Amino acid sequence: MTAAGTVIEAVAARLRARGERMTGPRRAVLTALAGRTEHLSVDEVVSAVTAVDPSVHRASVYRTLEALSELGVVQHVHVGHGRTAYHLVGNDGGHLHAQCRSCGAVRDLPGDLLDGTARRLATEFGFVLDADHVALSGQCAPCAEA
Amino acid sequence: MTAAGTVIEAVAARLRARGERMTGPRRAVLTALAGRTEHLSVDEVVSAVTAVDPSVHRASVYRTLEALSELGVVQHVHVGHGRTAYHLVGNDGGHLHAQCRSCGAVRDLPGDLLDGTARRLATEFGFVLDADHVALSGQCAPCAEA
DNA sequence: ATATGTGCAAACGATTTGCAACCCT
DNA sequence: AGGGTTGCAAATCGTTTGCACATAT
Numbered sequence: 551m552t553a554a555g556t557v558i559e560a561v562a563a564r565l566r567a568r569g570e571r572m573t574g575p576r577r578a579v580l581t582a583l584a585g586r587t588e589h590l591s592v593d594e595v596v597s598a599v600t601a602v603d604p605s606v607h608r609a610s611v612y613r614t615l616e617a618l619s620e621l622g623v624v625q626h627v628h629v630g631h632g633r634t635a636y637h638l639v640g641n642d643g644g645h646l647h648a649q650c651r652s653c654g655a656v657r658d659l660p661g662d663l664l665d666g667t668a669r670r671l672a673t674e675f676g677f678v679l680d681a682d683h684v685a686l687s688g689q690c691a692p693c694a695e696a
Numbered sequence: 697m698t699a700a701g702t703v704i705e706a707v708a709a710r711l712r713a714r715g716e717r718m719t720g721p722r723r724a725v726l727t728a729l730a731g732r733t734e735h736l737s738v739d740e741v742v743s744a745v746t747a748v749d750p751s752v753h754r755a756s757v758y759r760t761l762e763a764l765s766e767l768g769v770v771q772h773v774h775v776g777h778g779r780t781a782y783h784l785v786g787n788d789g790g791h792l793h794a795q796c797r798s799c800g801a802v803r804d805l806p807g808d809l810l811d812g813t814a815r816r817l818a819t820e821f822g823f824v825l826d827a828d829h830v831a832l833s834g835q836c837a838p839c840a841e842a
Numbered sequence: 843a844t845a846t847g848t849g850c851a852a853a854c855g856a857t858t859t860g861c862a863a864c865c866c867t
Numbered sequence: 868a869g870g871g872t873t874g875c876a877a878a879t880c881g882t883t884t885g886c887a888c889a890t891a892t
Contacts, residue, residue, distance in 0.1 A: 854883070857880085
């Protein structure tokens with residue numbers, strides 16, 4: 551069985567356990583996400599999905615990403631200018647994201663990068679940090695030089 | 697002279713130095729921002745501006761905020777779900793922002809909160825962090841309890 | 843059988859833009 | 868006078884929603 555196939559089976563079981571269903575569009579989205587390791591914009595997901603099954607509508611991609619997020623299978627990160635990037639939840643224990651404000655590239659960062667900050671926020675302000683939900687903003691090395 | 701008046705004079709000088717102009721809408725936006733210390737959404741700015749001068753169009757508020765950002769007089773922070781919050785650049789040396797994902801409230805944080813993280817990002821990844829450009833996400837104390 | 847999902851098109855909210863008129867400098 | 872700026876309306880962009888039909892269970 552392919553990697554995507556394994557994921558699809560596992561997700562199907564979890565969906566059915568909640569009275570939900572595994573469908574063509576959901577298979578296509580999972581296949582699209584499993585095929586790429588980067589963080590995909592909705593447009594990129596739509597393109598990949600269309601390559602798998604051209605009959606899948608854009609709105610279904612949104613609804614599927616939402617459904618899979620609620621299942622905990624997919625995570626989204628808010629990146630610059632109102633866009634959102636999606637990726638399968640891996641087994642790397644979570645990671646953070648940084649986006650270059652010049653070129654827009656999103657890179658992964660170690661999951662523990664903000665642990666100290668999170669502790670300080672908790673003790674000093676009672677604020678519970680959700681470190682991986684929003685990409686840090688700045689400039690990547692190539693853009694900072696230019 | 698009022699606080700807003702002082703700001704307007706200073707900004708007018710900097711605008712003229714660049715061949716740009718101080719206008720009614722720009723005065724109204726500066727007055728609106730100077731009158732409140734919080735971070736204002738565009739809607740809040742528009743409301744405050746309308747109170748000062750009802751003839752100012754929404755599009756001009758956007759253009760003015762953009763122009764004042766380029767001047768360095770106004771800063772914007774990206775907060776949840778594609779919204780942007782604006783505030784005058786104060787003389788507090790800069791501060792960071794945290795937004796509660798439940799209630800949406802934005803609070804200020806010390807400007808040095810991410811200094812250590814910024815150093816680590818710079819040395820390990822060559823990434824130049826722009827710490828105040830995006831609000832950290834999480835839950836504020838009241839919402840975390842509930 | 844039946845309720846969950848889907849395609850479609852229209853609605854939506856935030857922001858941007860083309861253009862003629864306007865008004866700072 | 869001349870060009871930066873404005874108001875207006877229409878366009879754009881990403882996303883959501885109402886509805887009738889399809890399909891997974």
